[in-house]
Amino acid sequence: MEDRRVVGEVRRGDDAEAFDELRPLLFTIAYEMLGSAADAEDVLQDSYLRWRETDPETVENTRGYLTQIVTRQSLNRLRSLRRRREDYMGAWLPEPIRMEHDASHDVLLAESVSMAMLLVLETLGPTERAVFVLSEVFGHSLVEVAGMIGKSDTTVRQIAHRAREHVRARRKRFQPDSDTSRAVISQFVRAADTGDVQTLMDVLAPDVVQISDGGGKVHAALRPISGAAQVANFLIRLARTSMADMRAEFGIFNALPAVLLRSADGRLDSVLMVELTNDRITTLYAVRNPDKLHSTDTVRTLRRDGDHR
Known part of the structure; x- marks a missing residue:
């Protein structure tokens, strides 16, 4: 029955x-x-x-x-x-969500869940x-x-x-993920890992900003770090100390290319989302708060439409 x-x-x-x-x-x-x-x-x-x-x-x-x-x-x-x-x-950052690689075909949707836009929405x-x-x-x-x-x-x-x-006054230019941006990020990761300051400076925009979210539970910069030299020095120090034995993976989070850093035992330490403009890195969003990393392996299907009944 x-x-x-x-x-x-x-x-x-x-x-x-x-x-x-x-x-x-x-x-x-x-x-x-x-x-x-x-x-x-x-x-x-x-x-x-x-x-x-x-x-x-x-x-x-x-x-x-x-x-x-x-x-x-x-x-x-x-x-x-x-x-x-x-x-x-x-600093507070939104909880990162893993997205399908082809999700950026809807540019409005991709921009609306980007870190930059979610931070603007947070001010409303x-x-x-x-x-x-x-x-x-x-x-x-x-x-x-x-x-x-x-x-x-x-x-x-x-x-x-x-x-x-309010949003128009604070909205940043959104650049969807592309093959070029992934090449820039690969260069960025290698430079940070090897301590190549000049290459880092080449891929970072002069006014680049790094924002880290540790939630008071893990070590993270309490305030945003601004400027290519300051960000480059911070990343190299980080790579030589707490990130020395980390393994890097790549993914798409919040419609942005991202680097996932895992410890030797496979524990996810950080999700670093990378925002680019004209092939230069303009913002780095580092989420390290473990409370925000529980569902990073879940691929989210996002939609702006739905059945009308």
Whole structure:
């Protein structure tokens, strides 16, 4: 006999299937709202439980309804996260997510999950962030967004204008991963490993910045390091001491080429994401906080679209 659940007097057997079809989209929304894969997964779990309690006959558009649930759950979670991040030790970086190698074909999606954009979104208030993400990245009308977050159309238009201006003033140029950028990064890794200062200086932009996130749990620079000479010296000292026996691997994280550093016993020590402009390294994002490295082997499927039901 077919196994079907009953909610009230409504029989339903495809609630899990509908949710799973939209999971990549819903995860992407939650992650862009929170900057944390672990918290995004928690939001999806809570949202699924709410979805199971919903009478499906009252839902005209599954995608819109689930987007609303995930958005509101993310807003609640973000407000509590922001209070914790105020007390974070050292620089805070988003939790890195491993992406498929062909994910950068959607340039808007790739840019929206890049480290630079997530750090800009972090400077928005929770509601501003929700309005910007839903309208600018996922293409919802401001009328739809107003319904999703429970505010008037006029208020949402004002919030959207402020958020767009804020992001535009801070947005950095985004350069998708390419074969050339990977060649530059290979040269960079060899130079850091061998202590070749001149080659490092050749691949680093003059105003390069290194940001390290240790979360107070492992050694990391508490403040960003700026300038090619300063960054080069820091990397060489690091390579000679704590990184001396590390093995380097390559991957794609947050639509950026990345170097993964593992100890001799295979433990992941760091994910170093590399941002380039015109084939020069402009920013290095080093995530070392072990709490942010648990799911780095999981390849995330991200989407900006979903089934309309």
